[in-house]
Amino acid sequence: MIDQAQALFKTRKEGIAKEKRYYNKFIFNGHFSVFLVLLLGAFILGYGQWLRAIPKGINYSPITSIIFALTSMFPVRTLLKEADKLFLLPFERHMTRYMRYSLIYSYLQRIALQIVLLIVFFPLFYQIKGHTYGFYILFSILAIIAPFLGLVLKWQWFKYGLENWSVHVVLFIIFTMGYYVALDVGKFTSVAIIGVLIAFAFFIWLASRNHLFPWERMIQIEQQHHTNYYKFVNMFTDVKHLSESAVRRRYLDPLLSVPKGSKFSSERMYLFLFTRSFARGKDAFNIILRLVIIAAVLMIWLHQPIISLIIGSLFMYIILLQMAQFYTQQAYGLWPQVWPVDDSKVIKGYRQFLYRLMIVVAVIFIIIYAFIAIQYIFASLVFILVGWLTIINIVKKLKYQETLLRD
Structure with missing residues (x-):
């Protein structure tokens, strides 16, 4: 034995x-x-x-x-x-x-x-x-x-x-x-x-x-x-063994008001879905929050203009890249079966969500950079540029993947 x-x-x-x-x-x-x-x-x-x-x-x-x-x-x-x-x-x-x-x-x-x-x-x-x-x-x-x-x-x-x-x-x-x-x-x-x-x-x-x-x-x-x-x-790939749980964050409720009138349509449906899933989700929100905190600590600790730009840009890229898995979790879930819409509207809603997330993260990084080197504040716009180019690349790959799935 x-x-x-x-x-x-x-x-x-x-x-x-x-x-x-x-x-x-x-x-x-x-x-x-x-x-x-x-x-x-x-x-x-x-x-x-x-x-x-x-x-x-x-x-x-x-x-x-x-x-x-x-x-x-x-x-x-x-x-x-x-x-x-x-x-x-x-x-x-x-x-x-x-x-x-x-x-x-x-x-x-x-x-x-x-x-x-x-x-x-x-x-x-x-x-x-x-x-x-x-x-x-x-x-x-x-x-x-x-x-x-x-x-x-x-x-x-x-x-x-x-x-x-x-x-x-x-x-x-x-x-x-x-x-x-x-x-x-x-x-x-x-x-x-x-x-x-x-x-x-x-x-x-x-x-x-x-x-x-x-x-x-x-x-x-x-x-x-x-x-x-x-x-x-799950930050890097889909895990079949994992079931995500929801968490109520009351301080994010103003961002989750239910669309009314003409705004309650298939055009805005997935923007609301992605935003709500991110704000109420337990894993994706915590992952992004940790990455933002780590980036902020490194930028403040090193306190060097050029290195802080590199770190902020790198973390902006990593944050948006991690959200690529978030798309597959939501776009292939229950809602497309309950209310089927064209794939282009799903990708459009995801792109709008990424732009909003990018703006929030970029504003945080720009404020931190202002404390580090206010005289070079214009250089912090590179955070937005990196985020914008990353989103274009992510959306391009998603459209290509959807094309392969249709074939």
């Missing part, structure tokens, strides 16, 4: 890896790869300039400790499915070994991010600590070991039946205290968090060793991970 536990987990892991390889072809395409390279270059440039003149009077140790405490709370990945709570019940006595593979897999899936953050923060503390790094080696060891112990504690916590939020609060406090001692004081007393995590996990294990396997909870947690991943992939 030990070999079967390993074989079962290996089969599930290979299935997940195969699915990710399939979707990665759509995610890491040419446009997104260029975007990541430029984004990385902008971050390195801005971070290098910031390190030359680090603001004084700020204690960076607690800030960094909080950041690492949050990133150290790795999610538990069990790769379980809904049917497992029925068909794997005879296998329950061997789920302990299955969970060992699960915890190791969960750790390896996230440790790369932890290592990247350690590399990013090293120059900062190397500068402010007088070019010493012994304390940072201790901090790095803790930041690599503690997350795995946190996973073990989290699993025992779940098995005992305690709430999710409570284990996150406990882990956050332990991680923050240990990391802060390692960074600010630089003493080996910070290693005590390892003993605390082991002791916590051991005592909860004693209390929960006779408990049954928490099938419902572990399956629900895994399903949530899958949903979050599908939402991310």
